[in-house]
Amino acid sequence: MTCAEAEQLLDSFVDAELPGSMLLEVARHAGSCPACDQAVREMTTLRESVERVVRRQVEGVDLSGVWPAVERRIGRSGTRGVWRHVPRQLPVWGAVAALAAGALLWLRTPQPETVRVTHARPNQAVIERLVSSEGARVGIMKDRKYGTTLIMVSAPGEDTGQ
Amino acid sequence: MAPSDWDLVQRVRAGNRDAFRELVERYQARIAALALGMLRNREDALDVVQETFTRAYESLDRFKGDATFYTWVYRIAYNLCLDHQRRDAKRRSVPLEVDDRGEDAALPLPDGPLQDLPFERTRDAEIAERLGAAMRELTPEHRAVILLREVDGLSYAEISAVLDCPKGTVMSRLHYARRRLQERLRGLL
Ligand SMILES: [Zn+2]
Numbered sequence: 039m040t041c042a043e044a045e046q047l048l049d050s051f052v053d054a055e056l057p058g059s060m061l062l063e064v065a066r067h068a069g070s071c072p073a074c075d076q077a078v079r080e081m082t083t084l085r086e087s088v089e090r091v092v093r094r095q096v097e098g099v100d101l102s103g104v105w106p107a108v109e110r111r112i113g114r115s116g117t118r119g120v121w122r123h124v125p126r127q128l129p130v131w132g133a134v135a136a137l138a139a140g141a142l143l144w145l146r147t148p149q150p151e152t153v154r155v156t157h158a159r160p161n162q163a164v165i166e167r168l169v170s171s172e173g174a175r176v177g178i179m180k181d182r183k184y185g186t187t188l189i190m191v192s193a194p195g196e197d198t199g200q
Numbered sequence: 201m202a203p204s205d206w207d208l209v210q211r212v213r214a215g216n217r218d219a220f221r222e223l224v225e226r227y228q229a230r231i232a233a234l235a236l237g238m239l240r241n242r243e244d245a246l247d248v249v250q251e252t253f254t255r256a257y258e259s260l261d262r263f264k265g266d267a268t269f270y271t272w273v274y275r276i277a278y279n280l281c282l283d284h285q286r287r288d289a290k291r292r293s294v295p296l297e298v299d300d301r302g303e304d305a306a307l308p309l310p311d312g313p314l315q316d317l318p319f320e321r322t323r324d325a326e327i328a329e330r331l332g333a334a335m336r337e338l339t340p341e342h343r344a345v346i347l348l349r350e351v352d353g354l355s356y357a358e359i360s361a362v363l364d365c366p367k368g369t370v371m372s373r374l375h376y377a378r379r380r381l382q383e384r385l386r387g388l389l
Contacts, residue, residue, distance in 0.1 A: 049374055081382075084378060088346060092233050105224050112220075
């Protein structure tokens, strides 16, 4: 993979919106290319900053009045009316939630002995690079419940922590 | 185990208002994040949150379960935010002086973070301020994609459902918006 190709896939890569094999290709390239590695880090930092800033703003908002206000409004309108029978479709919550991969975390872990997945939050993709080197073994693990994608890259012969 | 959204929707349909309260409390913070990010005004955002759930309740029979409840609610919220901005723009369309800072330049919040927010670190405050300014420069469509992706972690397919646009459009908007934010935050992150 060339830098130009990796650059083109950068957004989809950090969003874990690529097929597993492509994720691994980009991860392999970034693992051995300082420029693309830097691009991934910058993108990850930006994403974390956006999330942090907006969340902090929301934390400053008092939401305790939302339900009472909604209750008043729906009590006033009273227009929910008669439900038509809607055939129940299979709930897709779990599957969709699992696909809703969020921000990617790219961790530089100099010690390859263990894989630290504690940083992963639900619906986040985590790419964990243990060691970057040519011919590294790469593993991909998807937590179905939380939608966490974990990609592990390790040098030949080293334990991936699985 | 907490009941699924679908279970709660069914209970609301059976007349259980408490079940709707549970849905409201489950998603109000996420809707507030979208509204606050879009409108950058606390009062307006709270109003949109309340109106979103009111509309959701009133039109719950249109929710078929083929989307997730929260993407459906997000869509209501997003459209309300757009309406709000259009109204706001109209109200301000006879300005006393010309402002060339773009479509929503006249929104009441300053560039920076909301005034009374406690930020422990000044660097964080500066990031928040620059980010706020950069977000404000984006169109509502680009801003929404960033918020839905970075804050709510929606997939491209979910964002496409919320914004009612093709997945390719989501991807190009996201790409553009991220580059713009990166340019504006260069040297700070
Ligand atoms: Zn490269």
